[in-house]
Amino acid sequence: MRKSKEASKKEWEEAQHVSRRNFLAIAGSGLTLAFFCPEVTQVAEAAMGGIAGPPAKTQVNTWLNIGSSGQITLTIGSSEMGQGSFSGLAQILAEDLMVEYSTIQTVQGVPATGAPQVGNSIPTYGSTIIRNNYWSMRQAGAAGREMLVQAAMNIVGDQTRANYTVSNGVITYTPTGETISYGLVASAAALLPVPSNPPLIPDSQFRLIGTTVNRVDIPSKVNGSAVFGLDIRLPNMVYAIIQHCPTFGGSLNGVPATPAGMIAVVPTQVVAGTNRGTETTGLVNAVAVVGPNTWDTWQAALNLTINWTIPASSSTLNDQNFINEATAALTSAPAYSPSGPNTAPTLYTVEGNLAATNTAIAGAAKHPTATYTLPYVPHNALEPLSCTVNYVPGVSCDVYVSTQVASSVQALVNQITGLPLSQINVHTTFLGGALGRRIEVDFVSQAIQVAMAVGRPVMLLWPREQNFLRDQFRPLALIQVSAGLDSGGDILGWNYTGVSPSLFTQRGFPVGPTGDSQATEGSSGLPYNFQNRVTQWISHPSPIPIGFWRSVGMSMNTFAVESMIDELAALAGIDPYDYRLNLLTDPRWINVLQTVAALANYSAGPAPGHAFGMAITTYANSIVAEIVDVSLNSGNDYDGQPALFNVNNVWIALDCYLSVNPGQIQAQLTGGMVHGLNAALYGRQSFVNGVPQYPNFYQNRVIRMDEMPQVAVALIPNPQQSNQSVAIGGVGELGVMCLAPALANAYYRISNNRIRTLPFFPNATMGGLNNPHI
Amino acid sequence: MPATFTINVNGQNRTVTVNNPAMPLLWVLRDLLNLTGTKYGCGQNGCGACTVIANNQAIRSCITEIQSVAGQNIITIEGLSPTASHPAQLAWVTFQVPQCGYCQSGQLMSVAASILAGNHGANIAAQVHNICICGTYSRIQQAISTL
Numbered sequence: 001m002r003k004s005k006e007a008s009k010k011e012w013e014e015a016q017h018v019s020r021r022n023f024l025a026i027a028g029s030g031l032t033l034a035f036f037c038p039e040v041t042q043v044a045e046a047a048m049g050g051i052a053g054p055p056a057k058t059q060v061n062t063w064l065n066i067g068s069s070g071q072i073t074l075t076i077g078s079s080e081m082g083q084g085s086f087s088g089l090a091q092i093l094a095e096d097l098m099v100e101y102s103t104i105q106t107v108q109g110v111p112a113t114g115a116p117q118v119g120n121s122i123p124t125y126g127s128t129i130i131r132n133n134y135w136s137m138r139q140a141g142a143a144g145r146e147m148l149v150q151a152a153m154n155i156v157g158d159q160t161r162a163n164y165t166v167s168n169g170v171i172t173y174t175p176t177g178e179t180i181s182y183g184l185v186a187s188a189a190a191l192l193p194v195p196s197n198p199p200l201i202p203d204s205q206f207r208l209i210g211t212t213v214n215r216v217d218i219p220s221k222v223n224g225s226a227v228f229g230l231d232i233r234l235p236n237m238v239y240a241i242i243q244h245c246p247t248f249g250g251s252l253n254g255v256p257a258t259p260a261g262m263i264a265v266v267p268t269q270v271v272a273g274t275n276r277g278t279e280t281t282g283l284v285n286a287v288a289v290v291g292p293n294t295w296d297t298w299q300a301a302l303n304l305t306i307n308w309t310i311p312a313s314s315s316t317l318n319d320q321n322f323i324n325e326a327t328a329a330l331t332s333a334p335a336y337s338p339s340g341p342n343t344a345p346t347l348y349t350v351e352g353n354l355a356a357t358n359t360a361i362a363g364a365a366k367h368p369t370a371t372y373t374l375p376y377v378p379h380n381a382l383e384p385l386s387c388t389v390n391y392v393p394g395v396s397c398d399v400y401v402s403t404q405v406a407s408s409v410q411a412l413v414n415q416i417t418g419l420p421l422s423q424i425n426v427h428t429t430f431l432g433g434a435l436g437r438r439i440e441v442d443f444v445s446q447a448i449q450v451a452m453a454v455g456r457p458v459m460l461l462w463p464r465e466q467n468f469l470r471d472q473f474r475p476l477a478l479i480q481v482s483a484g485l486d487s488g489g490d491i492l493g494w495n496y497t498g499v500s501p502s503l504f505t506q507r508g509f510p511v512g513p514t515g516d517s518q519a520t521e522g523s524s525g526l527p528y529n530f531q532n533r534v535t536q537w538i539s540h541p542s543p544i545p546i547g548f549w550r551s552v553g554m555s556m557n558t559f560a561v562e563s564m565i566d567e568l569a570a571l572a573g574i575d576p577y578d579y580r581l582n583l584l585t586d587p588r589w590i591n592v593l594q595t596v597a598a599l600a601n602y603s604a605g606p607a608p609g610h611a612f613g614m615a616i617t618t619y620a621n622s623i624v625a626e627i628v629d630v631s632l633n634s635g636n637d638y639d640g641q642p643a644l645f646n647v648n649n650v651w652i653a654l655d656c657y658l659s660v661n662p663g664q665i666q667a668q669l670t671g672g673m674v675h676g677l678n679a680a681l682y683g684r685q686s687f688v689n690g691v692p693q694y695p696n697f698y699q700n701r702v703i704r705m706d707e708m709p710q711v712a713v714a715l716i717p718n719p720q721q722s723n724q725s726v727a728i729g730g731v732g733e734l735g736v737m738c739l740a741p742a743l744a745n746a747y748y749r750i751s752n753n754r755i756r757t758l759p760f761f762p763n764a765t766m767g768g769l770n771n772p773h774i
Numbered sequence: 775m776p777a778t779f780t781i782n783v784n785g786q787n788r789t790v791t792v793n794n795p796a797m798p799l800l801w802v803l804r805d806l807l808n809l810t811g812t813k814y815g816c817g818q819n820g821c822g823a824c825t826v827i828a829n830n831q832a833i834r835s836c837i838t839e840i841q842s843v844a845g846q847n848i849i850t851i852e853g854l855s856p857t858a859s860h861p862a863q864l865a866w867v868t869f870q871v872p873q874c875g876y877c878q879s880g881q882l883m884s885v886a887a888s889i890l891a892g893n894h895g896a897n898i899a900a901q902v903h904n905i906c907i908c909g910t911y912s913r914i915q916q917a918i919s920t921l
Contacts, residue, residue, distance in 0.1 A: 294805050384815075
C-alpha cells in the first residue's frame with residue numbers, strides 16, 4: 001500500500017527541508033516538541049512555549065506536549081485502523097521520556113496549516129507506522145527528557161547531570177532527595193535548546209519496549225463509544241446514498257427527478273486524481289440521493305429509475321477475456337522501449353538474463369512449467385465507506401472520514417473547492433478496517449460534490465453492495481513459472497513471468513524499465529539459489545479499477561513463488577522444508593524457517609490424516625514464514641459445496657528485528673493470516689460485460705469463528721535492533737502473503753491435487769440468509 | 775405512511791415516528807436515536823455487526839423492522855453496562871480482543887444474549903457467528919472461555 005517512488009521521494013524531501021528548521025509557538029502550553037515523522041535520525045527543533053514566532057510551514061505532523069500540570073499528550077497524524085499504531089508510538093515514546101505508558105494521552109492529528117498547527121497526516125500504509133517512526137519517537141522522548149532535566153538542574157543550581165535521576169515523570173536530585181515533577185519545569189524547559197544527540201535508554205534497560213501493554217483504543221471499542229466514519233452526527237446533517245452505474249465505464253444519461261420526501265438527486269463525476277481505468281476524469285458515473293435519514297434515502301435510491309449510457313467496450317470486460325488477454329500477452333507482448341509509449345501489454349525485465357536462463361532450463365534434466373491464476377479480489381473492510389462534509393462556501397470545509405491518508409483528503413478538498421489548506425480541516429475517525437481501500441479518496445470527492453450541491457452538512461454512505469461492486473480491486477494476475485532441475489533437485493534456471501494490470505499506470509505514475517514495483521514485489525531478489533534466473537512482468541490492459549490491497553503484489557507473487565518451490569521439491573522428491581534450506585544461505589531466512597518448523601514440530605510430521613504446507617517471504621525489512629496443517633473433509637460445507645479440507649493450525653514465525661509490543665504483533669500476524677485465508681478460500685470479484693457480480697457478504701464469504709484455525713506465533717529477536725542505521729521491520733501486512741501458498745502446498749500433500757487457481761471455492765456463499773449457521 | 779412506535783431502549787421508553795414502518799431497528803437506533811454503537815455492516819443478516827438484544831434474544835437489527843419490535847425491551851452496546859463492566863466487556867479488555875473494533879459491538883451483544891440464556895464458555899462460542907474481518911476470533915474464543 002504504497003505511493004509511487006516519485007510521490008514518496010517528494011514527501012521525503014519536503015520532510016527533510018522543513019524538519020531541520022521548523023519551530024512552532026503555542027503560548028502557555030508547557031514544553032512542546034513538534035517534529036516530522038518519519039525522521040529516522042533527527043529530532044526536529046522544539047517549539048518555544050510562550051514565545052511567538054512567525055507562522056511556520058506546515059510540515060510538522062507530530063506533537064509531544066508536556067503540560068505545566070504534568071499531563072503528556074502525543075498528537076500524531078497516523079490513522080488507527082486496528083493495528084494499534086497510536087498505542088505502539090506512545091509505548092515507544094514513554095520509554096525514553098521515562099514516564100509510564102498509561103500517562104500518555106494520544107490525540108488524532110488534524111491536517112491544518114493555520115495556527116495553532118496540529119499536524120499533518122502520516123500516510124498509514126505499507127506496514128510503516130512503527131517501523132518508520134520508531135527512532136523519531138525514541139529521540140523525541142529522550143530530547144524532551146533531557147530538556148526537562150536541564151530545566152531542573154537550572155533550578156537546583158547543580159549542573160552535574162549524574163546527580164539527577166528520572167522515574168515516571170519525576171526528576172530526583174540525588175544528593176538531597178529533592179524531587180521536581182516534569183510539569184513544574186515544562187514551561188522553563190521550552191526555553192532551552194533542543195539537545196542534538198540526547199542519550200537513548202540502552203536496550204538492556206528497556207522497561208516498556210518489548211513488553212505487551214494494553215492498547216489505548218480498546219476501552220472505547222467495547223462500550224460503543226468509539227467513533228468511526230459512519231458515526232459522525234452534525235447539526236442539520238442530511239444523508240446521501242450513492243448509486244453507481246452498474247457497469248464500469250457507464251455514465252449518467254439524464255438526472256432523475258428528486259423522489260417524494262427526498263431533498264435532492266446529485267450527479268457526481270470522477271474528479272481528476274481519483275480517475276482509474278474505465279472511470280475517467282469527468283465521467284458522471286454515479287448519483288447521490290439526499291434525504292432525511294439513511295434508510296428512507298437508501299430505499300429511494302434503490303427505487304430510483306436511472307438511465308445509464310453503457311459504452312460498447314464494456315462487452316470486453318469479462319473474466320475469460322481477461323485471462324485470454326493475459327495468455328496472449330505471455331507470447332506476444334513487445335518489450336519495454338525507453339522511447340515509449342509502452343501501452344499494455346508491454347514486457348518488462350525486472351531482473352536477470354532471459355537467454356542464459358532459458359538455455360539452462362532447456363539443458364536441465366527436468367523442466368516443469370506451471371501457470372498460476374489469481375482473480376480480482378475485493379477489499380472487505382467491515383465498515384462501509386462513508387464521508388461527512390460540512391462546507392461553508394468561501395469560509396471552511398470540515399471533512400470527517402475514516403481515511404488512511406488525511407493529507408490526501410485535504411488536498412482533494414482544496415482541488416475541488418478552491419479553499420486554501422488553512423481553511424480545510426480533516427478529522428480522521430477510527431477506521432472500521434481499511435485494508436488499503438481507504439488510501440483512495442473517490443468517495444470523499446463524491447461527498448464534497450454533494451455537500452456543495454445541497455448547502456448542508458452531508459454524510460455520504462456507500463451501501464455494502466456499492467463497496468463490493470465499486471471497489472478498486474486487488475489486480476488479477478496470470479503468472480507463469482518455468483524451472484530447470486538437475487537430477488539432484490538443484491535449480492539450474494528459474495523463469496518467472498507475471499501478467500497483471502499496473503496500479504501505477506492507473507494512477508498516472510511513470511513505470512520504468514523494470515516495471516511496476518507494486519506488481520513485481522515478492523518476485524524479484526529472492527534469496528534462493530537459482531543458478532540462472534529471469535523475472536519479467538507484463539502489463540495487462542484491463543481497465544477495471546484496481547487498488548492497494550493489504551500486502552499488494554506480495555500476496556500475488558508469494559502464491560506463485562512459494563507454490564512453485566513446493567512443486568519443484570515434490571518433483572525432486574525432497575521434503576519442502578529441507579528443499580528450501582538447501583536453496584538458502586541468508587541467515588535470517590534460515591532462522592525464520594527453522595523457527596516456524598520448530599513451532600509446528602515439523603520434524604515429528606503431521607498427525608495421521610493431516611498434512612503440512614509452508615511458505616516464506618520477505619517484506620518491509622521483515623522475514624515471515626507460515627506452516628499450515630490441513631486434513632481432508634469429505635462432507636459438504638454449509639453452503640452445499642464440497643468442503644474438501646479443514647484448516648486446523650497455522651504457525652507463524654517473524655523476524656521484524658524488534659518486537660515493540662509482542663502481543664499486538666501476534667494479533668496483527670493472526671489478523672493478516674485470516675485476511676490471506678479469506679482471500680485464498682473465497683476472495684474474488686467476477687465481471688460480465690463490465691458488471692461486477694458479487695454484491696454482498698452473502699457471495700463474498702469470509703470465515704467465521706468456528707472455522708478459525710489454531711494459531712501460534714514466534715517472534716524472533718534480532719541483535720541488529722539497536723542499530724539506528726537498520727530500520728526495524730514491518731508487521732501489518734506480514735501475516736497475509738504466505739497463507740495461500742502454504743495452504744495450497746498442504747492441500748497438495750494430502751490430496752495430490754495442486755491448486756494453481758485462486759480462490760479455492762469460487763462458488764462459495766454464506767449458504768442462505770436464514771442459515772442457522774448465521 | 776408515517777407511523778409512531780414506542781420501544782424501550784436501554785431502560786428508557788423512546789417514541790419514534792418513521793415514514794415507513796419497515797425501517798429496520800438499526801437505522802432507528804443510529805439515525806433517529808443517535809445510538810451509533812450498533813453498526814451497519816451488510817444489511818442482510820449476514821455479518822452480525824448490527825446485533826442487539828430484544829426481549830432477551832439476540833437479533834439482527836438490520837433486518838428487524840421497527841414495527842415488529844414495538845413495545846419490546848431493546849439493549850444496545852451502550853446499555854450493556856453503565857460502567858462498561860459487563861463480564862464480556864471486561865474479558866474483551868483483558869484479552870485485548872478488538873483490532874479495528876467495528877464488529878465488536880455485535881460480537882459482545884451476541885455473547886451477552888447467550889449469557890442471558892444461561893450459557894457458559896464453549897456453549898456461548900457455539901452461538902456466536904458474527905464476522906470479524908480483522909480475524910480476532912482466537913482472542914474472542916479466549917475471552918469467551920472465561921465467561
